[in-house]
Amino acid sequence: MAKRSEKAFYITTPIYYVNDVPHIGHAYTTIIADVINRFKKLSGTETFFLTGTDEHGQKVEKSAAERGLKPIELADQVVGGFKDLWKALNISYDFFIRTTEPFHEKGVQKIFQRLKEKGDIYKGSYKGWYCVSDEYFLPEDVPLEEAGYKICPDCGKQARIVSEECYFFKLSAYQKPLLDFYAQNPKFVRPPSRMNEVVSFVNQGLKDLSITRTSVEWGIPVPGDPGHTIYVWFDALHNYLTGIGYDWNMELFKKFWPATVHLIGKDILRFHAIFWPAFLMAAGFPLPQTVFGHGWWLKDKTKMSKSKGNVLDPYIILNTFGSDPLRYFLLREIPIGLDGNFSHEGFLHRVNSDLANDLGNLVQRTLTMIQNFLNGKIEEADKEKEGDKKLRLEFEALKEKTIKFYEDYALNRALEEIWSYINSVNKYLAVNEPWKLSKDESKRKRLGRILYQAAAALRTIAYLLFPVMPESSDKIWSFLGERKTIEEESFAELKFENFKLGQKIKKPDPLFPRIALKAFLKEEETRPAPSRKEEKMEYITFDEFNKMDFRVGEVLKAEKVEGTTKLIKLEVDIGTEKRTMVAGVADVYSPEELEGKKLIVIVNLKPAVIRGIESQGMLLAAEVDDKATIPFFDKDVPTGAKIK
Ligand code: ME8
Secondary structure: OOOOOOOOEEEEEEEEOOOOOOOOOOHHHHHHHHHHHHOOOHHOOHHHHHEEEEEOOOHHHHHHHHHOOOHHHHHHHHHHHHHHHHHHOOOOOOEEEEHHHHHHHHHHHHHHHHHHHHHHHHEEEEEEEEEOOEEEEOOOOOOOOOOEEEOOOEEEEEEEEEEEEEEOOOHHHHHHHHHHHHHHHHOOOEEEHHHHHHHHHHOOOOOOOOEEOOOOOOOOOOOOOEEEEEEEHHHHOOOHHHHHOOOOHHHHHHHHHOEEEEEEHHHHHHHHHHHHHHHHHOOOOOOOOOOEEEEOOOEEOOEEOOOHHOOOOOHHHHHHHHHHHHHHHHHOOOOOOOEEEOOOHHHHHHHHHHHHHHHHHHHHHHHHHHHHHHEEEEOOOOOOOOHHHHHHHHHHHHHHHHHHHHHOOOOOHHHHHHHHHHOOOOOOHHHHOOHOOOOOOHHHHHHHHHHHHHHHHHHHHHHHHHOOOOHHHHHHHOOOOOOOOOOHHHHHOHHHHHOOOOOOOOOOOOOOOOOOOOHHHHHHHHHHOOOHHHHHOOOOHHHHOOOOOOOOOEEEEEEEEOOOOOOOEEEEEOOOEEEEEEEEEEOOOEEEEEEEOEEEEEEEOOOEEEEEEEEEEEEEEEOEEOEEEEEEEOOOOOOOOEEO
């Protein structure tokens, strides 16, 4: 096959499962890909950026059934949520692939058939511990728990024994070729620590991989044996080929394959760094250049994921701040190989200090001075003095470093460098005090020079920031009176002196809102659910509902919990026994008001200790503006009656 042109760059994100609503974690990967892709485009490279959704398999089948939907109906709903989020985040992808599209299914079947004919896929039978949640057979070395079952090492859920006739991929035959390949391409897996992980795993030996299922209907049928469906990972990984035209637009495919970088979270490294190159070797395709496994965003120190119930909705930030501050924060806060703990406090702190104070103020000050002191135009400037020149030269060095860091996916380092330059420009203004020169007509040229240096520096800052903050960068360029767009100027042409005297400067609008933490967090708590019903509505089955035991409870005794303003300790008769419960209602109800009242309690909620008191159940209340209103019964009902 023809080799991909050096000028062509192909970047991918994982394709996301459609049983999950998009959260900050998904946003993170897609933002990184977008930033690198935008940078490459600015450098004059022809790029292709692929993202999409992984729609087959047991997980999706199960989630759809729980919602009373067909799998494709669930997929159709969730895909809308992903596409909307990418739009809100200003993600500029070239193609969005869905694995349920006929061209993808056909392409996967074709490759499957090819490997079968070649003998790399064969029929056998497999019995093993299977994790339904992660859809894979556990490695044999996972120990048996005392209770007699195995726990999935990735998600921590209980696995079960599955035995079925299936097709195998001869992964064992690729152990040596893979090890040779890693040795010859030490940058295939990045960062380097992840490469070590992969090599040591492969060194332990590879077993053949079961790549079909008879127990899963929702998948691509095995060609010629429709009782079997293709394992979701075999199906999904091939999106990287079908998404750029394999089997339907071979010209496009030849232009961009092999991929320059598959960007993934470290959770799916093994699939991308071991299975995927083995599949490609077997089918005779050239291998991707790099698999980059980034770290995780954690919430309260655990990985954000739907199964743990700790995902953060990106719209909480997007609705108030727009996309640039979130893009900036996620990339600036941690190097992309490491994990980071996400907090709204941390986000706000960064936005207020880096964006509103450092950058926002610089833009505002510089442009307002040009408006007020020079009628919106720098017409003349005196010669550069040493201090002025320093700012220009610092830019030259910055440009080189930023390119290097972007090239190296060290996005936080690129941003650090740009911020250090922003601080230099702020310092330059503080030292030169242009506001003091404005009243002296004889200093007009000097004033022109100082404001020219600041504006020219700002122009380069906006350019260098464009991959990360495209919207704000475009705004700064337009405030500066640039006629060309940022994307029309290549990195090679970017020069300090390309800011021209005489450009008409516009009055700047504030770029970044400054929002107080309290106000923001308050808003976050009370924010109504986003309008897309399917994104937020989490249905439970009737069986799940039936597990909840709601009863009529009678309050026998109530007293305030010492040292708190909101908590009341209640003794509640639930018909069969007396329970202690703690409720946060003291700001609305007095203990006396509650005694003797009948209300609704859930009695099989796991007890929780609140302020040292074990609360053995919970009463129900409507919550409006952080205040509780308890529904009481308007007719007498027997204590302990079940509520259905
Ligand atoms: O694994 N922090 O899909 P998925 C950072 N369909 N990134 C996170 C994250 C977090 N807390 N949570 C998720 C699948 N991600 C397969 C992929 S590819 C052929 C098939 C990101 O919906 C990260 O990139 O579970 C991770 O790898 C991906 O979402 C998993 O998405």
